[in-house]
Amino acid sequence: MITRIDHIGIACRDLDASIDFYRRTYGFEVFHQEVNEEQGVKEAMLRISGTDDGGSSYLQLLEPIRPDSAIAKYLAKNGEGVHHVAFGTADVRAETAAATDAGVRALYPEPRRGTSGSTINFLHPKDCQGILTELVQSAEATPEH
Amino acid sequence: MITRIDHIGIACRDLDASIDFYRRTYGFEVFHQEVNEEQGVKEAMLRISGTDDGGSSYLQLLEPIRPDSAIAKYLAKNGEGVHHVAFGTADVRAETAAATDAGVRALYPEPRRGTSGSTINFLHPKDCQGILTELVQSAEATPEH
Numbered sequence: 001m002i003t004r005i006d007h008i009g010i011a012c013r014d015l016d017a018s019i020d021f022y023r024r025t026y027g028f029e030v031f032h033q034e035v036n037e038e039q040g041v042k043e044a045m046l047r048i049s050g051t052d053d054g055g056s057s058y059l060q061l062l063e064p065i066r067p068d069s070a071i072a073k074y075l076a077k078n079g080e081g082v083h084h085v086a087f088g089t090a091d092v093r094a095e096t097a098a099a100t101d102a103g104v105r106a107l108y109p110e111p112r113r114g115t116s117g118s119t120i121n122f123l124h125p126k127d128c129q130g131i132l133t134e135l136v137q138s139a140e141a142t143p144e145h
Numbered sequence: 146m147i148t149r150i151d152h153i154g155i156a157c158r159d160l161d162a163s164i165d166f167y168r169r170t171y172g173f174e175v176f177h178q179e180v181n182e183e184q185g186v187k188e189a190m191l192r193i194s195g196t197d198d199g200g201s202s203y204l205q206l207l208e209p210i211r212p213d214s215a216i217a218k219y220l221a222k223n224g225e226g227v228h229h230v231a232f233g234t235a236d237v238r239a240e241t242a243a244a245t246d247a248g249v250r251a252l253y254p255e256p257r258r259g260t261s262g263s264t265i266n267f268l269h270p271k272d273c274q275g276i277l278t279e280l281v282q283s284a285e286a287t288p289e290h
Contacts, residue, residue, distance in 0.1 A: 002171045004194040005150055005202045008230055012274060021274055025247040026147045026232070026240075048232070049149040052195035057150045057202060081275035082227040085153055087171065087193070095171075102170040129157060129166055130226035 002095065003053035006088035006136040007045065007060040011074045011081060015063035018080075019044055022059065031058065032116055040069025045115060055088050055138060060115065084122070086134035095135045096121045104128060111137075147240065148198035151233035151281040152190065152205040156219045156226060160208035163225075164189050167204065176203065177261055185214025190260060200233050200283060205260065229267070231279035240280045241266045249273060256282075 012018035022028040031047035046059040062083060064072035074083050089095040096106050107122040114120035117139035125132040157163040167173040176192040191204040207228060209217035219228050234240040241251050252267040259265035262284035270277040 002173070002193065005153065008150065008153065010274070010276065018274055025244050025249055025273075028147070048147065050197035051202070052197075057196070079275050081270075082230065085227065098172075099170050104170055125226075128170075129155070129163055130224050131155065 001091075002087040002089050002135075004051035004055050004088040005057050006055065006086040006134075007058040008082060009060045009062055009084040009086060009134065011071050011078070011083040012061050012063055013075060013080060015042055015044060015061055018061045018063075019046075022046055022061070028059065031056075034115065035065065036113075036115070037065075038112065039071075040064055040066040041071050043115065051088070053088065053090075060086070084132040084134050086120075086136050088136050088138065090137065092119050092121055092135050092137035096123075099123050099135070146236075147232040147234050147280075149196035149200050149233040150202050151200065151231040151279075152203040153227060154205045154207055154229040154231060154279065156216050156223070156228040157206050157208055158220060158225060160187055160189060160206055163206045163208075164191075167191055167206070173204065176201075179260065180210065181258075181260070182210075183257065184216075185209055185211040186216050188260065196233070198233065198235075205231070229277040229279050231265075231281050233281050233283065235282065237264050237266055237280045237282035241268075244268055244280070
């Protein structure tokens with residue numbers, strides 16, 4: 001079951017400049033920063049609100065650290081903007097299986113590590129009405145089964 | 146002050162097909178539907194969760210009802226996908242003024258009517274790192290001043 005919009009993933013060319021933009025314009029602050037070598041990004045999570053499943057909603061700002069990363073390719077093709085939408089769930093495996101049963105392809109055969117020790121998978125944008133969709137299980141979330 | 150991700154606005158060619166996709170894939174249900182003649186769209190709000198400001202986060206599915214609507218132009222150029230990101234606030238005028246003070250252009254000189262009697266403005270995507278950004282004050286939200 002999907003229980004929140006976990007985050008909106010935003011491709012940016014300069015992470016520090018984007019953090020500065022969101023601080024100046026809306027007062028958003030950095031909740032967490034990390035480098036994800038596997039995904040080829042450095043990133044900042046800006047927490048926007050809590051959600052009634054006990055989680056939170058964030059903006060995730062993503063700057064590529066390698067020219068072959070998915071974010072670098074996105075920027076070269078589209079420029080800065082919304083890269084993906086991430087839904088939060090207590091069980092990323094079950095949610096991925098449900099999507100697959102509905103005819104939607106997952107990008108990974110097994111979930112991978114996401115931000116802050118979360119477990120994630122992605123659903124193919126061509127199967128999701130043009131939207132690259134991430135499924136996120138927080139590190140602290142307990143599987144339902 | 147921004148207190149939630151109010152919704153993610155998604156451009157779609159066929160509203161009923163999109164509603165069906167989100168129901169089949171994730172189990173999301175329609176919370177509200179309406180036609181907004183001024184914006185040139187018919188739309189469905191899918192409620193994803195409550196937020197800790199007393200509001201909710203939604204997906205907003207948007208199908209154009211006129212070829213000159215912003216959504217029709219977006220679809221012609223980009224195909225289906227994320228059209229805009231909307232932040233919730235208790236005071237859309239104050240939040241628009243704060244963004245303007247930070248050098249971000251608003252699309253309307255005065256707020257207009259959004260979904261479910263809300264009051265909205267948009268911020269220019271060229272000033273928002275490529276993202277068309279909506280500010281939303283719910284119908285029931287009381288201005289802070």
